[in-house]
Amino acid sequence: MTNSTTPLLPEMAEIWQQTLNWQPTTQQQEKFQQLYQSILEGNAQLNLTRITEPQEFWEKHLWDSLRGIVQQGQFIPSLQEGASVIDIGTGAGFPGVPVGIIAPNSTVTLLDSTRKKINFIDKVITALELKNCQTLVGRSEEIGQQTQHRQIYDLALIRAVGTTSVCAEYTLPLLKQGGLAVIYRGTWTEEETQALHNAVKQLGGEVESIEQFITPLSDSIRNCLYLRKIATTPAKFPRAVGVPTQKPL
Numbered sequence: 001m002t003n004s005t006t007p008l009l010p011e012m013a014e015i016w017q018q019t020l021n022w023q024p025t026t027q028q029q030e031k032f033q034q035l036y037q038s039i040l041e042g043n044a045q046l047n048l049t050r051i052t053e054p055q056e057f058w059e060k061h062l063w064d065s066l067r068g069i070v071q072q073g074q075f076i077p078s079l080q081e082g083a084s085v086i087d088i089g090t091g092a093g094f095p096g097v098p099v100g101i102i103a104p105n106s107t108v109t110l111l112d113s114t115r116k117k118i119n120f121i122d123k124v125i126t127a128l129e130l131k132n133c134q135t136l137v138g139r140s141e142e143i144g145q146q147t148q149h150r151q152i153y154d155l156a157l158i159r160a161v162g163t164t165s166v167c168a169e170y171t172l173p174l175l176k177q178g179g180l181a182v183i184y185r186g187t188w189t190e191e192e193t194q195a196l197h198n199a200v201k202q203l204g205g206e207v208e209s210i211e212q213f214i215t216p217l218s219d220s221i222r223n224c225l226y227l228r229k230i231a232t233t234p235a236k237f238p239r240a241v242g243v244p245t246q247k248p249l
């Protein structure tokens, strides 16, 4: 199903191995290639991503998405068999689609407020036959108040959607008690940690760990923040659409 005009993604087997102690199977690599092809095609109509060079796509979209959920060759425990995962503000499908590709025994819900992006993802999941992925159009402030979504997920992923306290308010209400939120960030400072602790406490969570790492090709700094849900989130959270960004906790 690969298109001969689409450049081939690098395999990077050694780098996967050295950095995550993990490598994609041949079938997963084929799906990464199909995803890359779909995104290049989708970019012609939709402004999906500026990252289109094969190496950069590999690092900033594939490696970065998976670095948050693979540790020492294993999935993080919240991504166990049958886990229910939500990717909030998935855009062109990151980090949720690569996670769906490598964790077929989990159910991945890809949420975005933009209908056009979700229409695009619907086509991708059909083309890649990702039976474990489903889409949802809506704002996380509203979805987080709906009983069919509130406090039901094991794992919530969020990348490039807002400040950390906004991400905490979008993710924690959706998690079961004991569930985990992974917030993907660029740089991170100690002062931000204090503000985050304060927000997370109000939402029924705690900051479990903050991992800083360097990306393998461009040596950029990245951080993954892991928030554990330890208590029920008060009913007033998430606040109404727009309030988390206008009045961050």
Ligand code: SAM
Pocket: 088, 089, 090, 091, 092, 093, 094, 095, 111, 112, 113, 114, 117, 138, 139, 140, 141, 158, 159, 160, 161
């Ligand atoms: N997560 C992707 C990535 O890292 O490549 C996309 C990031 S893009 C900068 C932010 C996305 O979040 C957009 O597609 C936007 O429509 C979506 N978004 C922003 N606020 C949202 C909200 N409150 N609920 C759902 N989606 C939201």
